[in-house]
Structures are given as C-alpha cells and as structure tokens.
Amino acid sequence: MKRKSIIDIKEQKGKDPIVCLTAYTAPIARAVDKYVDLLLVGDSLGMVLYDYENTLPVTLDQMIEHSKSVVEASENACVVVDMPFGTYEESINLAFNNAARIMKETHCDGIKLEGGQNMYETVKYLTDRSIPVMGHIGLQPQSVVIDGGYKIKGKNKFDWSKYIDDAKALENAGAFSMVLEGMAEPLATEITSQVSIPTIGIGASPNCDGQILVTEDMIGLTNITPKFVKEYINIGKLIEEAANSYSNEVRNKEFPTKNHTYSMNPTIIKANKG
Ligand code: KIV
Numbered sequence: 001m002k003r004k005s006i007i008d009i010k011e012q013k014g015k016d017p018i019v020c021l022t023a024y025t026a027p028i029a030r031a032v033d034k035y036v037d038l039l040l041v042g043d044s045l046g047m048v049l050y051d052y053e054n055t056l057p058v059t060l061d062q063m064i065e066h067s068k069s070v071v072e073a074s075e076n077a078c079v080v081v082d083m084p085f086g087t088y089e090e091s092i093n094l095a096f097n098n099a100a101r102i103m104k105e106t107h108c109d110g111i112k113l114e115g116g117q118n119m120y121e122t123v124k125y126l127t128d129r130s131i132p133v134m135g136h137i138g139l140q141p142q143s144v145v146i147d148g149g150y151k152i153k154g155k156n157k158f159d160w161s162k163y164i165d166d167a168k169a170l171e172n173a174g175a176f177s178m179v180l181e182g183m184a185e186p187l188a189t190e191i192t193s194q195v196s197i198p199t200i201g202i203g204a205s206p207n208c209d210g211q212i213l214v215t216e217d218m219i220g221l222t223n224i225t226p227k228f229v230k231e232y233i234n235i236g237k238l239i240e241e242a243a244n245s246y247s248n249e250v251r252n253k254e255f256p257t258k259n260h261t262y263s264m265n266p267t268i269i270k271a272n273k274g
Contacts, residue, residue, distance in 0.1 A: 001075045005109065006177075010177065013196070021039060033073070033076045037078065040080050043141075056085045067081045082112045082113075095122045111134070114136040119170075127175065138182050153182060164190065167194065179201075180199050185205045213228075218233075219232065
C-alpha cells in the first residue's frame with residue numbers, strides 16, 4: 001500500500017473531506033491507519049499519555065520516539081509530527097535543525113507548528129528547504145499560559161482579520177495545510193473559503209476541508225470531554241470491566257484454566273519429582 005503524501009492531502013481540498021486522527025503509539029496507529037488520510041503525532045501526548053498539565057513540558061526526544069513507532073505501525077496515512085514548545089520559536093535555524101531531525105529520525109511526511117503571521121519567516125524557511133509544514137492557528141495549546149487558559153477565538157471580539165491574516169501568512173509561506181482549533185464556526189468557514197490550502201478543524205467547523213480529533217478523546221480514554229469531542233466508544237469503561245472480571249477470576253481461582261497453561265507428559269513429571 002502506498003502511503004498518502006502531502007500532495008494527496010492538498011488535492012483533497014474542496015473534494016474529499018480529509019479524515020485525521022492523532023496517534024502516539026503503535027497499537028493505536030495500527031488500529032486507525034486504514035480509516036484516515038492523516039495521522040498526527042500531536043504534542044497533546046504530554047497530557048493524554050503522561051498526565052502533564054499542558055503540552056509545554058513535551059520534549060523533542062519524546063516526540064521522536066513516539067513518531068518512530070507510529071510511522072513503523074502505519075502504511076496508509078500521511079504522518080505529521082508536532083514540533084514541541086521551545087524547539088522552533090527562537091530562530092529559523094533552530095527550527096530547521098529540529099524539523100530536519102524529526103524528518104530524518106522518524107521518516108514522517110511533515111511537521112506541524114503553532115502560529116500564523118509570527119511564524120511566516122520560519123514556515124517559509126522550512127518549506128524553502130524541503131520540510132513540509134502544517135500550520136496551527138486559532139486556539140494554540142502551546143500559548144495556554146500566556147493566554148490564561150484554553151479560550152475560543154473569534155467569538156466575541158471584532159478580531160477576525162487577525163486570524164484570516166494568520167491563515168494567509170501560512171498559505172503564502174508555503175504550508176501544505178493548517179489546523180484551525182477552537183474558533184467560532186463562521187470564522188473557520190470564512191478562513192476555509194479564503195485560502196487555497198486545506199483547513200483541518202478541531203472545535204472549528206464542518207465546512208473545514210478536514211477534521212481531526214484526539215483519538216483517546218474519541219474512544220473514551222481521557223477524562224476531558226470538551227464540547228467539540230464526540231465519544232464514539234468508551235474503551236475506558238471496557239478496560240474497567242475487563243480488569244474487574246480478571247481480578248474476580250484470579251481471586252476465585254477461576255483463571256488461569258487448563259486452556260491457559262502448558263501440560264506435560266506424566267512420566268516426565270514423575271521423573272522430575274524423583
Ligand atoms: O497536539 C495535538 O493533538 C493537536 C491536535 C489537537 C490538532 O495539535
């Protein structure tokens with residue numbers, strides 16, 4: 001099977017909805033790969049897998065190790081890797097070195113970074129040097145501390161032009177797509193109509209060119225359920241039920257049974273016992 005490329009993703013704009021999910025581990029990547037166009041190794045793994053308060057403590061090494069396993073376990077989806085906080089903002093050189101390291105060590109198809117107009121130079125520098133970039137504007141989780149929380153954008157203030165200009169800056173800098181996170185639905189619709197590259201919505205609009213969810217949110221493995229999440233199954237409950245059954249069976253000596261143990265020839269047993 002040929003993996004989807006960033007060109008395939010770009011060509012889906014306005015034609016086929018682009019289906020995206022996050023994956024941080026091989027088992028999840030293996031399970032969802034054939035149903036999605038793009039897998040994002042998001043830095044949300046810091047909160048989902050490591051219980052960090054936000055995404056800021058996530059390191060480049062963590063992202064690289066998780067991404068290697070996702071690339072290894074998938075064969076269909078285009079794989080994009082988040083650049084964590086502090087690995088690209090300071091200079092275009094820092095951004096290039098770290099993005100190139102991600103590409104070389106993980107064999108992913110592109111990187112994602114947060115920011116719009118403020119990241120124009122960085123995105124242009126990377127794309128001019130053959131690093132495919134997905135942008136991320138609107139609610140930017142790496143700015144949660146300076147923003148004072150996770151706040152929906154474009155809802156109450158007359159500030160749409162800032163976000164539209166952010167989207168255009170990413171397009172002009174050569175980004176192949178952009179995530180629109182946590183913004184008023186009409187703003188996401190407007191941005192999608194004004195740029196020629198795909199928009200991928202999360203808490204944004206059905207009119208985006210694609211949608212993304214954090215897989216663990218969608219399968220009931222996280223405790224947070226923001227408005228934009230739809231829980232398709234509650235694996236957390238199933239795990240609890242399984243653990244409860246296992247625990248009862250072990251305590252009642254109902255597990256393991258003959259089916260789960262290795263038998264032996266009685267003569268050999270006797271000889272061993274002497
Ligand atoms: O880190 C992440 O998982 C993300 C998605 C929510 C878009 O950036």
